[in-house]
Amino acid sequence: MVGNDEMRALFAEEVQENLAELDGALLELEKTPGDKDLVDRIFRAVHTLKGACDMFGISGVVALAHDLESLFSQVREGWRRVGKDLLDVAFLAKDRFTSMLGGEDGPVGGEDPELAARLKALLRSVDMPGDAPAAVQVPDAAPVEPEAVVTQKRSWRIRVAPSDPGHLAKADPLALLDTLRAMGEASVRCDLTGVPDLEALAPDDCTLRFEVILTADTGTVPDAEALRDTFFYLENPADVVITPCEPSEAAASSEVLEWPDIPAPEPEAPPVAEVAPPAVSPAGPAPQPGRPSPAVPADKPEGRHQPAAKKEVMQSLRVDAAKLDDLVNLVGELVIAQARLTQLASGLAQPALTSVAEEIERLSNELRDNTLGIRMLPIGTTFSRFRRLVRDLSAEMHKSIELVTEGGETELDKTVIEQLNDPLVHLLRNSIDHGIEPPGERLAEGKSETGSIVLAAEHAGGEVVLSIIDDGRGMDPARIRAKAEEKGLVSPEARLTEAEIYNLVFLPGFSTAEKITNVSGRGVGMDVVKRSMDALRGKIDIHSELGKGSRITIKLPLTLAIIDGLQIKAGEDQYIIPLSLVEECVELPRENAEAAGRGRTIHLRGEIVPYIRLREAFELAGDAPAIEQVVVTRFEGERTGIAVDEVMGQQQTVIKSLGNYIGSVAGISGATINGDGTMSLILDVPTLVATVKRAVA
Template sequence: MTTLDPRDVFLAEASELLERLETTLLDLGDRPDDTALIDTAFRALHTIKGSGAMFGFDRVAAFTHDFETAFDRVRRGQIAPSVDLINVALSAKDYIRTLIEEPDPDTAVIGEAILAELDRLVGGAPAQPAAAGPMPPAPAPTPNGWRIGLTFAPDILRNGSNPLALLDELAELGACTIVPRLGDLPDLEDLDPESLAIGWDVTLVGPVGREAIEDVFLFVRDAMTLTLEPLVLEPVAQAMVAQAAATQAPAAASKPAQAAVAVPVAPVSEATALTAAASTALVAPAPPDRNTPDRSLSERRPPPRAASTMRVEAERLDELMDRVGELVIAQARLSQLAGLQADAGIKTIAEEIERLSAQLRDTTMGIRMVPIGTLFSRFRRLVHDLSRDLGKPVTFVTDGEETELDKTVIERLADPLVHLIRNAIDHGVEAPECRVAAGKAETGRIALTAQHAGAQVLVSVRDDGAGLDVARIRAKAEERGLVQPGTPLTDQQVYQFLFAPGFSTAHEISALSGRGVGMDVVKKTIEALRGSIDITTEPGAGTAIVLRLPLTLAIIDGLLIRVGEARYVLPLAAVEECIELPGDRHIGHGRDFLSIRGDLVPFLRLRTLFEATGEPDPHQKVIVVSVGETRIGLVADQILGNHQTVIKSLSKLHADVATFSGATILGDGTAALIIDPAQVAAAGQPDGLRAYQEVA
């Protein structure tokens, strides 16, 4: 059994913290007045600094400390988070990631330049707010102490936090008394030892700033309610509290005291607005009378247990999926053997194992499913940087973040989406002056959405730019010899030229585009994922590129067919319907067509395509499959039925066989190839486009 290196734990947590920091900084750029975002960013920096020092990442801790010090002025309200400050903070975040992943001493000059820029931005006079408003009131006099109320979330103990340790840290700031709140304690039979049901009232005396108290609870602020009320005490009262706290503090820190010290409080003026100081004594709340029936306590139920999670290595999930796949193959073999036996008991066991293996398969596939929002959040920074570099203000909108996909699909989907978003901003969205001249808003819009559609997930990238120029794309394709002039092509077929290697309509090569590489990568990656690409555009209104992707790449529902003596599998998600091969067929342009409810659908004979031997079945079947907007019929000798298909990759020797996307093991131990509908459908395209696809 492998042990997990603590440094690996830090690297994983630091990556999550940096992603959270980036998201928070981007949100802060949109909402600079949101103090909660500032606190979240500060807590992320503080955690990275502390963890980095703990695990020996001294350069990370030192740089983050300086970063945190500069950002602390923003947290205290002395500096407004301007656009320049957010950009430099994002660069600082990138540098922290570099220090963690590639700690090269030669990059120290980069860190020094970033810190110098940070110091320049926060070292001047405090920035004025963007909108004019009333002047803030003068700060209240420094209090002699604080009356503090602490209420923690019931599940804080399950999260590993220790409220008593926080009380110890609070007691180190000055003389204090601690009184527990026992009014919310449940009855003994309803008591949950893992649920916190008490709070504390603390009186802290001494010249302690509000920030020092808030820093004690920095990491649990999201799981507690903290109230602070300043106190202005007479000197005699200060001495009384200090003396009492000195004798009771050790006991109070480990076991909160049951009584408080009464201290006189000085009168407070209205300017300080210290309403709590009007009282003349601090009295501990009386314990509840157990002899008096309390309806609220009798009806109280223990709080529900919080859902727990654990971190698992991705390799273990892959190994688990492989084992489940082998189990599905063995179960298919058992079911086939049981069907040949007359023993009802064996058939019953085979059916039970089939049910259990199906449940285990669904559970394992569910574990591998990840919300696509984890991928979408990465592109906010990309849009932010491209918008700044190209001088095109762009609003980035996402929807469907909760849509789940197999983790392998999400990992391989990142690069195609990067290219699509870059093209949408560079080629799709017009310059601000062009948009204004066309009657549009100066700010462009990029929408990234995801949604389920049966056994597929549709991921779309939409812009509100000028749209695609069909004539220009076709002219470029004819210039490169991808299609013969005059060949009749639909708009959808013309759009496919965008995915040809080296194809670009840019007038000049820039740092972002012009070499015709990006869309070629998109096409190859999506086809490797057994997906397809749809393009829709409207001149002057924008373009939408929709990626149709399978939910998973491990186990799929397939349609088992026979062609000659061999058996093949078609992904069931691509199958529309199955019909008998009719006698009335149409011939046009050298191809066969079927008339299905008034629509002409081209069809291919798989016996001819696969060079099958033997006599064809007298009652052949046509399986109509759809790839995007293309429908095509595939003629097979026999349809054997549905099949749970465990996908096995082809060897490197078969890498150039584009017709098949993989193979599977059948119940009798023989192999069956999995047909790629997109590649087979390409054989039914016009000659000019087919020649292009063979080259691509």
């Protein structure tokens, strides 16, 4: 049977999905208030959340969800328009759900009497549009009572016959019946004909079948679809049949219940074809066309009923993230072992062994790609979180801002996505506070009253490029430099390019805000972004035009686990350069190399390309060979060469951390283990080049 911890884990996952669905649908409804599909999505999310919490006895959430559900039921029935009051209270309710249910640390908030009172007040103040359904119109002489909408009654016949084996290990049918009773007046009948003899009884199978006549308010159960959400855990949708009926059908009768799609137990004798069909009471439903009438059950059934022959095959399943991490680590070890096998096969020169090594390498590559593909998630799941942030902050700062997201389908390693949340929050808050102007200022400058922030993602080779673009006031380089000099972050004599001036905003303690607010002014935020990008081996670039807006570009590797690298050698040491940065390799004879100094360049097809010597950058002992190799790299639109002793070839590289003892080393992003058991350091090319340039400047 499923343990309590596992059940609670599944419950927590479902809660988070429904809260995310509710938040997203509310944000979309704010833009398109007339979209009935969005209203239905919100209603179903709240109803499913209420049902799940009811099964776990979280009464506070159930009561709040019931009122919110009734509110949107009024919208569905045509009694209420979607307005600011409705959306504001719905957003507050969603936030209260989150705080009441809590996260990993448990609930962080209780019930909110003020919010409950606001919901009750809205429920009592139906705005009654002119095209309200005729069924709820009342004469002018009689005042309209809002409760009349909520207390309209409907009745449903619900037949439940769980067919999947081990059903009691997944959910308790008695808890479901309690949920139905909480919705209204419920009359329950139980069919025992499927219960086998004691020796054939499986304790975790539900062989009982239930018929429930439920009479409930339309505000609680507006339609069959909403009622069906209560049975979300059933594997076979045919296990529940819901049809409208009259309340009078709740009276008990001797009718033999008909169970569609679930075969009844066969009697020993006579054959089914020779048994007369049972009498059906006038209140019962007519047999469905194309289905045989049920046979009269024998005194001793042969055994428990069999599940339906065909079920939908699950197209996806949930996997614990820790298991994926373990799988990636194992694949990494396999890649190292495969590299060792390839090296041994090359040294022994045995055709049979070489053939096996090549086949293992092919399979290892496919396994690596598939495993890393499992960890790839669409970045749109992260983008959707920020729509609420922009809405709330723009309202707090009395600005009108629209967030536009593009490229949400772009996939990125889950580890990278998890670490992107904080830096993107800081960048968006910065754009909202410093970038977008107040409506009056925008109108005076000839802009639209509503500002725009675009959050976009796209693939570019082996990287993902994220862009945060706003059409605000832009960044003033002169003001940034003046602030940096005022705070002592840069000397007045320093010669800086425009790009270097923009990069000053990433220094700790830097801020151009005139006063401290809830959003900015303390000089903390952009330096956090820079540190996060360094940890992710990503790069960040700022381009701005005064009066027109700013563009912040972030380039990130697709994965942090395994990369393709170019193995090189300098002195006695081996290094890895990420292959995504490499353009080509050229020879550098000693007679063509210029003397050490500032003018170290090579001429490459009419273009002058600067280069650095890895021996000098790392102060390696010994003399360089007569002919060096220059690995030409490109990043941030610039080409730079790295002179090395030897280019050894391409290999898969499993990235290992240097550990806390060594810590961060300029120009080194990690290490890897070679096939022969030796270690190679992985070069952080952009940092290495920038460090050397500063040293010789």
